[in-house]
Amino acid sequence: MSSTIQDIFPSATDIAEELHCGPGGGADDFLSLRIASIFVILVGSLCGALFPVLAHRSSWLHVPKSIFDFAKYFGSGVIIATAFIHLLAPALDALGSDCLSEGWSQYPYALAICLLSIFIIFIVELIAFRWGTAKLLKLGLAHDAHGHNLGSHAAHGPETVYKSPDANRAEPKPDLNSSDSHSHSSDPESLQGLDDSPATQIVGIAILEFGVALHSILIGLTLAVDPEFKVLFVVLVFHQTFEGLGIGSRLAYMKLPRHYDWVPIVGACLYGITTPIGIAVGLGIRSTYNPGTATASIVSGVLDSFSAGILIYTGLVELLAHEFLFNKEMMNSSNSRLAYAVCSMLLGCALMALLGRWA
Template identity: 65%
Template sequence: MSSATSLLPSATAATAAVVAGCDAVTVTDTHLPLRIAAIFIILVGATGGALFPVLARRSRWLKVPAGVFSFAKYFGSGVIIATAFIHLLAPGIEALESECLSEGWRQYPYALTFCMVSIFGIFLTELVAFRWGTSKLAKLGLHHDAHGHDAGSHAAHGPEGRLAASAEEDVEAMPEKTERSLSREDNEASERGGESHSSIGQVIGVAILEFGVILHSILIGLTLAVDESFTTLFIVITLHQTFEGLGIGSRLAYMQLPPRYNCIPIVAALVYGMTTPLGLAVGLGVRTTYNPASANAAIVSGVLDSVSAGILMYTGLVELLAHEFLFNKEMMSASNKHVLYALGSMFLGCAVMALLGRWA
């Protein structure tokens, strides 16, 4: 009994030490000039990584081989998948199991729950959009392949890509008599309808992907602003954001939009490039009051990381992986060499981002 009593004060003292450590605010002014310079260095790296594939594909004077775009596209898929598991879900679990949180947070796997809810939320959003788009195309007399076996759509995965590709296939498959019987106005209306739904769907898909990446990028910037081991983290995060930008940009480059929406991929790339520098700038501004080890910070970062992980998991595994390799006619009929090249590029992107998870 006495031994148990003697252990009680030490346990209480340990708990008090943890709470004190969580409530403490550490002012980090080391490497302050470099932290400020990091805002602009990461801005250039992230924005350049995201913009280059978009601008290179549109450029007439910059002759980039098609194989480079293919590599960037598949490499980017691997980057996004590894980001979801290594850079988002793992930190989310760690944050929501922090000793700074109350015991209730550690009695249930909340991080995995938030991730699961996020996945189903994105799935339901796409399901509603898919059914809505289907009904609209049906009113125009068009039909689409529910499994998304589109021939050669490199960016429009999900409902948006399936609707556009199926519309084109059905128009081509119309009997000549039926085509002649359609008036010019009907044809134009059908084209406008298919174009509108395809564009809206692609924009929604990009917005979902950007949303998950942006949350992650802002948290990275906040962490970089106050972390004591700045030098190593700065190098790794610069590479991380550049590679992730390349993955996002390679997807944006293959969006198939009408001319009036051509600015959307560029805007999306610029928004991505600004998020981490923005988080870094905010972190530097509140570095004297922001404590990344506090309970509130752990909850916020844990929830956002977990939700973002679910978004990127769904996007990477369903929209990119499944529709690129399983539901793509070009890939299904491609040579073994091409398939192995695509798989190797994807695994390389995944491996690089997983390796960077060793430090950040």
């Protein structure tokens, strides 16, 4: 049997086509169902994100507190599993693709970008924690939930009155800008006061939404052109609903003044439209967009790595640490309530990790 030169030494184009790295577009079958998926996932995402927010505010829909607690801790588990299974793992695959040049395989770029993202978010929150509330106070843009200025925890007077969330009495708090107060900055009550400020809460939820939004747009693009559409579609309906429940439960428990009541609703709606936007964009460029190309692999790998760092930091620091270790109410609660919260979180994490088998 004779062999040609091309059979022995295939060109780069032939290798790319064999690996599906070429510039060709994605799958074009089930077009009507792909279009319908925009609206199906929009409804699922909005229901998951808006239900905790609206139910928490409703005076006629009496949802037991245990259900809210379940949604909150279940959502925390979902977010943590999303970071590792649905973001970091695909980022490692994308930046380790055979379609990329050899240089990409010589260093764990996905892990490095994730690490960089974690420290960037830490620095951003550190700046917001220390200076953000004071800046907003100077601009006259914010007040805390009890009607005092947002910067009352960092005012320049000798002392300010801090309204404890766990008590009905006012407690004097020292000025956190003074040298004496800095020496006691590790005091849990002082940290709790700063942590409850609207600016800190808004920054925290904005960071979480940003990480989830990047991920949602990417999976929307993938769904629009993926050959395994049916399986991916079913999985993403559950994926987006569960993730929306996690986002919505965090939004519902934000303690904001009345003139910031719109923030949780807008946040839930923004989450709801991100994946449908990704699907719509993917359908619009389906004739040219191929998620297996080198460029697409680099873009998705970098964004997934960055988003993974955001959700890892948020999930472990903002959710796990703050809700369990640094939460006085939780630490003083009964063993049964603590077990209920931990099991709810583990269930959310397990279900979201299981969905990673297909998406």
